Amino acid sequence: xxxxxxxxxxxxxxxxxxxxxxxxxxxxxxxxxxxxxxxxxxxxxxxxxxxxxxxxxxxxxxxxxxxxxxxxxxxxxxxxxxxxxxxxxxxxxxxxxxxxxxxxxxxxxxxxxxxxxxxxxxxxxxxxxxxxxxxxxxxxxxxxxxxxxxxxxxxxxxxxxxxxxxxxxxxxxxxxxxxxxxxxxxxxxxxxxxxxxxxxxxxxxxxxxxxxxxxxxxxxxxxxxxxxxxxxxxxxxxxxxxxxxxxxxxxxxxxxxxxxxxxxxxxxxxxxxxxxxxxxxxxxxxxxxxxxxxxxxxxxxxxxxxxxxxxxxxxxxxxxxxxxxxxxxxxxxxxxxxxxxxxxxxxxx
Numbered sequence: 001x002x003x004x005x006x007x008x009x010x011x012x013x014x015x016x017x018x019x020x021x022x023x024x025x026x027x028x029x030x031x032x033x034x035x036x037x038x039x040x041x042x043x044x045x046x047x048x049x050x051x052x053x054x055x056x057x058x059x060x061x062x063x064x065x066x067x068x069x070x071x072x073x074x075x076x077x078x079x080x081x082x083x084x085x086x087x088x089x090x091x092x093x094x095x096x097x098x099x100x101x102x103x104x105x106x107x108x109x110x111x112x113x114x115x116x117x118x119x120x121x122x123x124x125x126x127x128x129x130x131x132x133x134x135x136x137x138x139x140x141x142x143x144x145x146x147x148x149x150x151x152x153x154x155x156x157x158x159x160x161x162x163x164x165x166x167x168x169x170x171x172x173x174x175x176x177x178x179x180x181x182x183x184x185x186x187x188x189x190x191x192x193x194x195x196x197x198x199x200x201x202x203x204x205x206x207x208x209x210x211x212x213x214x215x216x217x218x219x220x221x222x223x224x225x226x227x228x229x230x231x232x233x234x235x236x237x238x239x240x241x242x243x244x245x246x247x248x249x250x251x252x253x254x255x256x257x258x259x260x261x262x263x264x265x266x267x268x269x270x271x272x273x274x275x276x277x278x279x280x281x282x283x284x285x286x287x288x289x290x291x292x293x294x295x296x297x298x299x300x301x302x303x304x305x306x307x308x309x310x311x312x313x314x315x316x317x318x319x320x321x322x323x324x325x326x327x328x329x330x331x332x333x334x335x336x337x338x339x340x341x342x343x344x345x346x347x348x349x
Contacts, residue, residue, distance in 0.1 A: 001299060001338050002308040004040035005033045005327065006076060006222065009054040012244050012317025022052050023060075025320040030064045032324065034071035036331035040104070041068075042076035042220075042310040047115045049248075051316055058091040065099035074104030076222065076310050077175035077193055081110055081129035082119050085136035085153060092137070092170055093162050101165040106193050106220075107134055108175030111256040128152055134172070134188075141169030173220065177259060186210055191218040193310075196285070200305035220308035225288030226315060227295055227330045234289050235275040237322055241315030242287065243271045292333035299338065 009026050011017055017025065030041045041064055043057040054060055061073045073095065078088065088105075096103040109130035110116070116123040132150040139146045140160040148155050164170060174185035175193040182199055185192055186206030194200055204214040224245060226238035246268045254266035269277040277283050288298050288311065302309060313330070314323045 001303045001306075002039045002218075003037075003335050003338075004042045004072075004074070004076075004220070004308060004310045005030070005038050005314075006042040006044060006310040006312040007054075007314050008044045008046075008312065008316075009052050009060070010049075010245075010314075010316040011051040012241060013051065014317060015051065016317060019052050026314060027060070027063055027067070029314060029320060029323060029327065030071075031067045033327060034068045036327055037335050038071060038327075038331065040072040040074055040308070040310075042074050042106075044076050045079055046112065046252075047079075047082070048118055051248075058095060061095045061103065062098050065095055065102065068099075068102075070102070072102045072104060073099055074171075074173070075106045076220070077106040077108035077173070079110035079115070080107045080133040081121060081126040082115065083133070085133040086140070086155060086158060088133065089137045089140040089160050093141070093160060093164050096165045096170050097162050099165075101170075103166070104171045104173060105137070106173035106175060107137075108193070109181075111258055112252045113255050125152060131184075134174070134190075138169070138172065171218075173218075182206065186212065186217075189217075191220070193220045193222070194306070196221075197305045218307040219305065220310050221302050221306040222310045222312070223286060223288040223298070223302075224312040224315065225290075225295070226313060226318075227288075227290070227292060227326045227334070229291065229329070231290040231294065234291070234326075237326075238289060238315055238318060239274050240271055241318045242289065243268065243274050244316050245312075246274075246283075292329060295330065295334045296337050299334070303338070 007026050007030055009023055011022055033041060043060055045055060045057050046053045047055045057075050057078060064073050092105045109126045113123060129152045132152050136148050136153060141164050144159045146158045171191055173191040173193045176182045176185055177195055179202055182202050183206040186203050187210045189212060192203050200219050207214045207217060226234050228234035250265040250268050254263045257263060278287060288295055313326050
């Protein structure tokens, strides 16, 4: 299991920190994650959010790359339809060079209606823009003198510089929810930023059908959470931040209504009721709040179908000092459990 820390650079609705302090403190957390033994920093993107939610990940990736030595840095995910693919490719290879080959490019098509309105991009074009954008980026990574003519983008005789540091190019991940998008990611040979065990099975079956070896590809799973010595302490410290996060995401997903049942995401239990709903299973499996043993139990299930964990411990509005303590406890108690198991398996082999 590759252990990643997902950081979105968010205050709560109270905006406790100035934007400058918020960004500085969370970059510091990313740097500390390397010293604690995390494998990857995952960055995430949304636009026009007053709590500071990071709208531009590449400058953050560059800042983290300049202050770290070995931790990987990835996007989970860049909203491809809102960016010109030439810029995406240029920014990605720049960060790849700055990090000496430690960059992963994760991309998705986006879903929040007001983001497309703000950029004056018709939302119904997002799938076409996404597909064309990913194809252009891949060609720029791997070819010279690239020309492409699509419905959304046309480019003429473009050669990308700097060339990718990683060969043939930085790993490309596709964020997907639907079956067709998942199968398309497999056919095209991209890694998957996924949503659960059922989707992982679809992805692996599609890899095999395309003549690819599933062992050559990675699946990442996103979890939001918080770890403390006692379960009640974890909930006491994170429930307000988790509630705020779920409420904002719930509003966006319900507005988008991309998948049947998405309207239910807007129905978030109140603070004080959230932990009970979680214990009763009403929140699903997208959250990891509790003790190190609780986290270990969940990850043991996740590793049955996924290779990477993107764990959002820096919940909105939680004091960075408390986030740091949660990170350290996770690094001290959870990560070594899986490192020891991996070492034992290698020794047995």
